[in-house]
Amino acid sequence: MLLDLYRGATxxxxxLIEAQLRRRVERGKEDRLRWRERLGAAGLERxxxxxxxxxxxxxxxxxxxxxxxxxxxAERAALQVLVTTGTVTSAALMxxxxxxxxxxxxxxxxxxxxxxxxxxxxxxSLGLLVxxxxxxxxxxxxxxxxxxLALINGRMSARxxxxxxxxxxxxxxxxxxxxxxxxxxxxxxxxxxxxxxxQAATAGNLKYAAPPLPADPAALATLRAAVAERPVWLAxxxxxxxxxxxxxTHRRLAARLPDLLTVVAPRDPAxxxxxxxxxxxxxxxxxxxxxxxxxxxxxxxxxADSLGELGLFYRLARAALMGGSLVPHGGHNPLEPARLxxxxxxxxxxxxxxxxxxxxxxxxxxxxIGRAELLPALRALLSDRALRDRMAAAATAFAEAASHAGLxxxxxxxxxxxxxxxxxDAGA
Numbered sequence: 001m002l003l004d005l006y007r008g009a010t011x012x013x014x015x016l017i018e019a020q021l022r023r024r025v026e027r028g029k030e031d032r033l034r035w036r037e038r039l040g041a042a043g044l045e046r047x048x049x050x051x052x053x054x055x056x057x058x059x060x061x062x063x064x065x066x067x068x069x070x071x072x073x074a075e076r077a078a079l080q081v082l083v084t085t086g087t088v089t090s091a092a093l094m095x096x097x098x099x100x101x102x103x104x105x106x107x108x109x110x111x112x113x114x115x116x117x118x119x120x121x122x123x124x125s126l127g128l129l130v131x132x133x134x135x136x137x138x139x140x141x142x143x144x145x146x147x148x149l150a151l152i153n154g155r156m157s158a159r160x161x162x163x164x165x166x167x168x169x170x171x172x173x174x175x176x177x178x179x180x181x182x183x184x185x186x187x188x189x190x191x192x193x194x195x196x197x198x199q200a201a202t203a204g205n206l207k208y209a210a211p212p213l214p215a216d217p218a219a220l221a222t223l224r225a226a227v228a229e230r231p232v233w234l235a236x237x238x239x240x241x242x243x244x245x246x247x248x249t250h251r252r253l254a255a256r257l258p259d260l261l262t263v264v265a266p267r268d269p270a271x272x273x274x275x276x277x278x279x280x281x282x283x284x285x286x287x288x289x290x291x292x293x294x295x296x297x298x299x300x301x302x303x304a305d306s307l308g309e310l311g312l313f314y315r316l317a318r319a320a321l322m323g324g325s326l327v328p329h330g331g332h333n334p335l336e337p338a339r340l341x342x343x344x345x346x347x348x349x350x351x352x353x354x355x356x357x358x359x360x361x362x363x364x365x366x367x368x369i370g371r372a373e374l375l376p377a378l379r380a381l382l383s384d385r386a387l388r389d390r391m392a393a394a395a396t397a398f399a400e401a402a403s404h405a406g407l408x409x410x411x412x413x414x415x416x417x418x419x420x421x422x423x424x425d426a427g428a
Contacts, residue, residue, distance in 0.1 A: 030088065047103075053128065208406075209405045230260070
């Protein structure tokens with residue numbers, strides 16, 4: 001009943017949904033030239049041949065798909081791939097990183113008419129949903145077309161499980177017809193199976209197998225020359241509510257480390273201007289990357305409000321705080337700094353990456369802190385070279401040892417791919 005009400009409301013809510021999308025365009029949260037893809041309109045022609053569709057939420061999820069995409073394309077010369085995501089940042093990454101025979105479109109909003117238009121145009125042979133992209137209208141419209149769907153890198157947090165457990169019939173309607181359900185961990189597998197996923201198995205986390213974040217060599221050399229021997233720490237993918245703590249920590253830490261440089265990379269680059277203004281209001285000397293400001297010796301706070309450059313700053317920093325973990329947002333992917341040997345600081349709200357975070361702490365690659373413990377944790381990391389070296393080595397070793405998840409996911413997908421896309425080419 002609840003899902004039927006949802007379908008009815010989203011079906012009738014077209015004018016409101018379109019108005020909201022237009023407002024997001026004006027705020028820079030949707031692509032001005034491609035926003036109608038969010039209503040299901042196609043921006044590209046459908047290629048000939050079998051089409052594998054992968055749907056992910058945003059930047060980290062889509063990046064984790066790249067090794068899998070390259071593998072399945074190498075196996076089948078006739079195969080085409082479509083990746084859909086919902087954010088401008090992920091679209092920019094996919095535009096640069098996807099190999100030949102793969103293309104990106106923005107995912108439609110979860111409205112029956114939008115998915116109907118999308119699926120009519122693209123006619124995929126198989127859809128792979130990533131992590132927790134279990135949108136009701138997507139699933140129901142795929143079911144109406146007998147389009148097989150599988151969940152890969154599946155994630156079901158304890159909080160989400162408690163909510164869905166109150167709606168067991170609705171959960172079973174969404175999960176019961178999945179052709180395969182590959183979970184990140186045994187705990188995710190058990191929760192998904194309890195809610196109705198019948199083909200549930202553990203394949204590991206695809207984010208373990210993603211390649212290191214890239215960095216432009218010339219830009220990195222310029223930044224390293226500007227920083228020289230200064231102690232540098234990074235607040236990566238910061239959110240409102242924790243940025244005030246970050247700036248206050250810089251101010252207090254700089255009293256003991258006068259040449260300290262704090263790099264703040266807001267999750268939403270549009271927050272760069274208010275973040276720079278807040279820094280100035282505290283009397284801090286600030287430079288803003290989006291404005292082309294030089295990073296000189298007098299700069300105390302560097303606002304890295306650019307897209308796709310976290311790889312630069314993880315390589316530059318002596319330690320990185322994962323944003324979204326000082327506030328109840330769930331945190332961001334700590335494997336990104338781990339792959340680059342950067343010591344990691346995790347706040348108390350890291351449920352999006354609970355298993356990874358716990359294993360990194362156990363391995364000695366990360367520190368788990370309370371909100372009030374950020375200052376002493378950074379003081380120790382920035383002052384103790386031996387501690388940093390131990391954590392950096394542990395982070396690198398952890399990331400290398402955990403990179404098998406892509407192979408396991410591909411192996412478990414192989415029978416489904418062969419049945420729906422045809423067997424791999426001879427000699428592949």
